[in-house]
Each structure stands twice: as C-alpha cells, then as structure tokens.
Amino acid sequence: MKVIFYTREKCHLCTEAKEILNVLQNDYNFEIMEKNIDDSDELTEKYGLMIPVIEMNQEIVQYGQIDYYTLSKRFQKKVNPS
Structure with missing residues (x-):
C-alpha cells in the first residue's frame, strides 16, 4: 500500500505527522511517498491551508492536526475492510 504525504518545509505539524506515520509503518505495511x-x-x-495531508487510495484520510489514534483506525479500515 502507498501513502502520499503532502508536506512543506518548516512545518511543525508535518514533522509530527511524519513521526506518526513512521510509527504506524511498524504495524501496517505501507510505503510513504512524500510530496512537498x-x-x-x-x-x-490545493493543499496550502490543509497540510499536512495524508492520502491513501486517492482518498484524504486525515489532514491538519494528525493524531495517532484516528490515523491508526483509518489504516485498520483500509487494510482490513469489513
């Protein structure tokens, strides 16, 4: 699975989001494609006021203030759809 991570330099929210994505890579098998x-x-x-933006399967799964719990739940749904 590929995750597109829209970011920009000197963005503290982006740095935090990247750390969360790196932690989630331990639980879910995905590749991060980072786009500045x-x-x-x-x-x-398109994304200037929304960053960071995390997109999976051409769908935005979370943006702005990224949190581990919400993002983890979205990954679970994408990996194990019910």
Missing part, C-alpha cells in the same frame, strides 16, 4: 507542496503551484493551491 511548495514544489508545485497546483499542490500549494
């Missing part, structure tokens, strides 16, 4: 929104005007316009 400042590298693209289109991404900056």
Whole structure:
C-alpha cells in the first residue's frame, strides 16, 4: 500500500505527522511517498491551508492536526475492510 504525504518545509505539524506515520509503518505495511507542496503551484493551491495531508487510495484520510489514534483506525479500515 502507498501513502502520499503532502508536506512543506518548516512545518511543525508535518514533522509530527511524519513521526506518526513512521510509527504506524511498524504495524501496517505501507510505503510513504512524500510530496512537498511548495514544489508545485497546483499542490500549494490545493493543499496550502490543509497540510499536512495524508492520502491513501486517492482518498484524504486525515489532514491538519494528525493524531495517532484516528490515523491508526483509518489504516485498520483500509487494510482490513469489513
């Protein structure tokens, strides 16, 4: 599974979100594809006020203040859909 992580430099929320994603990689098998929104005007316009943004299967699963519990529950649903 691939997770797209939209971020930007000097973003403390992004740093915290990256740490959470790294911890979750121990429980769920996924690859993190990090995209700096400042590298693209289109991404900056789309996600500028939302970052960090975590996308899985072309769906935004969480953005802004990322928390371990909520993100973990979303991973469980994606990995083990009921």
